[in-house]
Amino acid sequence: NAGVTQTPKFQVLKTGQSMTLQCAQDMNHEYMSWYRQDPGMGLRLIHYSVGAGITDQGEVPNGYNVSRSTTEDFPLRLLSAAPSQTSVYFCASRNGQFYNEQFFGPGTRLTVL
Amino acid sequence: AQSVTQPDIHITVSEGASLELRCNYSYGATPYLFWYVQSPGQGLQLLLKYFSGDTLVQGIKGFEAEFKRSQSSFNLRKPSVHWSDAAEYFCAVGGANAGNMLTFGGGTRLMVKP
Numbered sequence: 001n002a003g004v005t006q007t008p009k010f011q012v013l014k015t016g017q018s019m020t021l022q023c024a025q026d027m028n029h030e031y032m033s034w035y036r037q038d039p040g041m042g043l044r045l046i047h048y049s050v051g052a053g054i055t056d057q058g059e060v061p062n063g064y065n066v067s068r069s070t071t072e073d074f075p076l077r078l079l080s081a082a083p084s085q086t087s088v089y090f091c092a093s094r095n096g097q098f099y100n101e102q103f104f105g106p107g108t109r110l111t112v113l
Numbered sequence: 114a115q116s117v118t119q120p121d122i123h124i125t126v127s128e129g130a131s132l133e134l135r136c137n138y139s140y141g142a143t144p145y146l147f148w149y150v151q152s153p154g155q156g157l158q159l160l161l162k163y164f165s166g167d168t169l170v171q172g173i174k175g176f177e178a179e180f181k182r183s184q185s186s187f188n189l190r191k192p193s194v195h196w197s198d199a200a201e202y203f204c205a206v207g208g209a210n211a212g213n214m215l216t217f218g219g220g221t222r223l224m225v226k227p
Contacts, residue, residue, distance in 0.1 A: 033214055040122060042203055042217035058214065090156060099145045099164040099207065102215065104156035
């Protein structure tokens with residue numbers, strides 16, 4: 001099992017560019033989520049999905065889109081990158097109930113100039 | 114709305130000393146509480162969790178945490194810190210919020226002196 005994988009590891013964008021952060025898991029988990037990590041603010045939920053075809057917004061969804069066409073993949077799209085989106089992005093997945101362990105990917109460090 | 118506060122942004126302890134990291138939560142019902150550790154450049158790894166039963170829970174790497182409902186706290190402890198414990202630690206609360214996703218505290222960065 002590869003667990004949760006994320007690509008790319010690092011990315012530099014210019015303001016206004018768009019891109020997609022990839023996330024995949026091979027554990028057949030129903031729940032997947034995207035967080036951003038900023039110094040002193042912990043991890044904040046951007047979007048999440050409770051199954052293929054079902055997504056919803058988290059705490060900080062503005063400027064990001066998601067879709068979930070398969071159980072395995074949950075890409076995060078930045079529509080028009082802004083410097084405020086400079087952050088480290090983590091994808092996570094878990095199976096079933098909320099008290100089950102969430103498994104995190106290694107993260108993508110994004111810089112927007 | 115649920116929230117988590119970790120009052121200490123940085124903590125430095127000597128190797129072999131005991132450790133306590135503080136976590137206070139706000140949640141309207143029975144909380145489900147977690148501690149995660151993040152080593153530099155890595156993702157997050159679950160240390161331990163509490164959702165019912167014994168209020169003292171044991172985790173991996175020799176860590177434990179105690180749930181105190183009266184104080185809305187879930188502090189993480191370790192009796193003797195090792196240099197490899199240097200990392201950032203996150204407390205999180207989960208429950209019947211939107212999608213049952215976790216709400217994280219701001220994190221505490223632990224440094225270990227030799």
